[in-house]
Amino acid sequence: MTCRELAEKIEKLQPDASPQDVARLCLLLTNSHRDVSALGDLVELQSAWRQIGLRLQLATDQHAAMTHELEELASSDPKEFSQEQVWVLIRAIKVQSQILQMYVGHPLLDV
Template identity: 65%
Template structure:
């Protein structure tokens, strides 16, 4: 299976998906399997689809929560940061790293 075929399958699973979303899902699915030909099996593709969907939702939720915390932190004076605020920054770096790893092929996310 190549990327175009995978995109067509994604189009069947999620009709009306924006091209950017299809491309993103192709990347995530192709990174989630060792052999793209495994995705030719409809049952395997559906299982991988569900797993990726759950991981993506977890990463998105974690990123949204961290973004909110960072927005609150940005309104405070950095010269008066508390240890808890420093930990917020450290967690934000970790979340960003996990999201990046998710997209570049390392799908081990710590949620």
């Protein structure tokens, strides 16, 4: 299956999707499946789409929560960081790596 064919299937399933959303879904779906030709099956495509949607929603929610924590952290003096504030930074790095991993399609270094 080519990216164009996958994009056409996505557009049929979600006709109101923007070109950016279709491209994003193509990338996420192809990165999550070793056998991209399996996505030609409508049932398999819908299942993969739901799984990717859930993973993306989870990552988005985590990112939003982490952004809030980082904004609070940015207003404090780095010289005075507590152990908890350092853990906020570490969690932020993990969240960012999870999102990046979804888009590049292979595991990154385990932080």
